[in-house]
Amino acid sequence: xxxxxxxxxxxxxxxxxxxxxxxxxxxxxxxxxxxxxxxxxxxxxxxxxxxxxxxxxxxxxxxxxxxxxxxxxxxxxxxxxxxxxxxxxxxxxxxxxxxxxxxxxxxxxxxxxxx
Amino acid sequence: xxxxxxxxxxxxxxxxxxxxxxxxxxxxxxxxxxxxxxxxxxxxxxxxxxxxxxxxxxxxxxxxxxxxxxxxxxxxxxxxxxxxxxxxxxxxxxxxxxxxxxxxxxxxxxx
Numbered sequence: 001x002x003x004x005x006x007x008x009x010x011x012x013x014x015x016x017x018x019x020x021x022x023x024x025x026x027x028x029x030x031x032x033x034x035x036x037x038x039x040x041x042x043x044x045x046x047x048x049x050x051x052x053x054x055x056x057x058x059x060x061x062x063x064x065x066x067x068x069x070x071x072x073x074x075x076x077x078x079x080x081x082x083x084x085x086x087x088x089x090x091x092x093x094x095x096x097x098x099x100x101x102x103x104x105x106x107x108x109x110x111x112x113x114x115x
Numbered sequence: 116x117x118x119x120x121x122x123x124x125x126x127x128x129x130x131x132x133x134x135x136x137x138x139x140x141x142x143x144x145x146x147x148x149x150x151x152x153x154x155x156x157x158x159x160x161x162x163x164x165x166x167x168x169x170x171x172x173x174x175x176x177x178x179x180x181x182x183x184x185x186x187x188x189x190x191x192x193x194x195x196x197x198x199x200x201x202x203x204x205x206x207x208x209x210x211x212x213x214x215x216x217x218x219x220x221x222x223x224x225x226x
Binding site: 004033035042043045048056058088090092103104105106107108109111 | 149156157158159160161164213214215216217218219
């Protein structure tokens, strides 16, 4: 069974540009989560999608947005990139939230560098 | 979710058991203890979780004290590939929408 896949693996952008990161969840998982991990820092929760709807959002500005498609894959969009957006962006998926003890499984991440 | 406290670093000789402690003194009755690890520059990997009973799977064992205020993750025969940052987190069953990772324990397995 394939795990969570993210693309691209690495990305270099310049300040002010826009970027789209993609995530495919494990088959059968309906929830997708996005996290940001800046160098030397812990994981910061960004967004949670479940069955196509945004369910929760972390403390990030509106230029961070995303969506979930009918096949449960997801995109994270970041507009007007700033230098401090340089980080590892991680996607995780889990079974539907109504099930107890949902376990989040992570992808390998997309490393974004903003110059 | 309850705050967890872990030592910043630990060393373990290859082949020996690695025992990683975690304090969660304010954990509530509906919060599970989850363990993840993150090998350098990779995504976190789920290891194990438990509520109040001890748990074991192919990766590790989880020992939770009777008062649930602390737990220990045991890697029975550590290998070099187990070198990673290990995170202990408390997660409510009803609000498991986001995981809040602390600084974790950096485990170094040596020859």
